[in-house]
Amino acid sequence: MALRGPPDDRSGDDLLEFGVVNLDKPPGPSAHQVAAWIRDMTGVDRAAHAGTLDPKVTGCLPVLLGDAARMARVFDDSVKEYVAVLELHGPAPATFESVCAEFEGEIYQKPPKKSAVVRRLRTREIFDLDVLEREERRALLRIRCESGTYIRKLCHDLGLALGIGAHMGDLRRAGTDPFDDTDLATMHDLADALAWAEEGDEAALRDVVQPAERALVELPSVTIAESAAEAVAEGAPVYAPGVIDVDDVERGTLVACYTPDGAAVCLGRLVGDPDANEGTVIDLERVLV
Numbered sequence: 001m002a003l004r005g006p007p008d009d010r011s012g013d014d015l016l017e018f019g020v021v022n023l024d025k026p027p028g029p030s031a032h033q034v035a036a037w038i039r040d041m042t043g044v045d046r047a048a049h050a051g052t053l054d055p056k057v058t059g060c061l062p063v064l065l066g067d068a069a070r071m072a073r074v075f076d077d078s079v080k081e082y083v084a085v086l087e088l089h090g091p092a093p094a095t096f097e098s099v100c101a102e103f104e105g106e107i108y109q110k111p112p113k114k115s116a117v118v119r120r121l122r123t124r125e126i127f128d129l130d131v132l133e134r135e136e137r138r139a140l141l142r143i144r145c146e147s148g149t150y151i152r153k154l155c156h157d158l159g160l161a162l163g164i165g166a167h168m169g170d171l172r173r174a175g176t177d178p179f180d181d182t183d184l185a186t187m188h189d190l191a192d193a194l195a196w197a198e199e200g201d202e203a204a205l206r207d208v209v210q211p212a213e214r215a216l217v218e219l220p221s222v223t224i225a226e227s228a229a230e231a232v233a234e235g236a237p238v239y240a241p242g243v244i245d246v247d248d249v250e251r252g253t254l255v256a257c258y259t260p261d262g263a264a265v266c267l268g269r270l271v272g273d274p275d276a277n278e279g280t281v282i283d284l285e286r287v288l289v
Helices: 012-017 031-042 067-075 096-101 151-162 187-198 203-208 212-216 226-233
Strands: 018-025 047-049 058-066 080-088 105-109 122-135 138-145 166-176 209-211 221-224 243-246 254-258 264-270 280-287
Touching (some): 018 067, 031 047, 031 187, 058 212, 080 151, 096 151, 138 151, 221 226, 243 280, 254 280
Parallel strands (some): 058 166, 221 254
Antiparallel strands (some): 080 138, 080 166, 105 122, 122 138, 264 280
C-alpha cells in the first residue's frame, strides 16, 4: 500500500484525511457537537476532539480529522491550561494570593455530581496557579494543571479556603499540550478555508488544518524503514530489523513511529531492544496508516 508522504508536502485533501485543527471552541455547543459539525463540514468519516469542554467553555480544542481520530488518546494525559474568572462571595482577605498559592501541587478532588465519571476522591496536580488580576470581588486566574482537573470544583474549594465562598465565572482553555492559543482557528476560519480550497486555493486550508503529526511532538519517536511501515499497515508489530532510530526511553513507554520522511505510522509500546537482530521492538496500540 502507498504510505503518506512528508507532512509538509501533503495536499489539502490529504490534510483533511490526516490532520488536526487547533480550534477556538465557541460558547454554546458541546465539544462533541463541535467535532460532529467539523466532520460534516470537511466530509471526513471521523473527527475526534482532544478533551471535553463544557458548552459554555471556550478556547483550545484540538480536533483530529480522518485517520488521525485514532490517536485521540494521546491527549488523555496532556497538561491543560485555563484562564478562569473567580467570583468571590465577599471581600477578598489580605491573604488572598497566599491562599491561592497553597493550591499549587497535589490536591484532592471528587468529580461533581453532573460529571460523566465515577464520583471517587482522587488526586490531581496543579502545576501553576497565578493571580493575573483582581478587582473587588473578582479575580482572573491562570491555571496549569493535570488532565482531568475540575476547575469549577477548584474555584469552589478556593472559596472555602478563603473563608468567603466563591464560584467559577467564565472559563477559557488556553492550552492542551502540545497546542496553545497562539494559533487557534475558528469555525468561520475553517469554513472560509474549505470554500477557498474548492476554488483551487489551498493556502488558507494549510493555515487552519495542520498535519496530524503536530499532535505527536511530545511523544518519544521511533523511525522505522518503509518496509516495516508497510508491514505495520497490515497489523504486524515493529521488529528489530525495521528500526532505524529510537529515542532513549524505558520499556513500556508509549511512542510514535515514523517513516524516514516524518510520516506517522503508528502508536505503540516499546517492548524490546531496538539494537537486537531479531524480536519485537514495538507492540502496536494504534495503526495510523
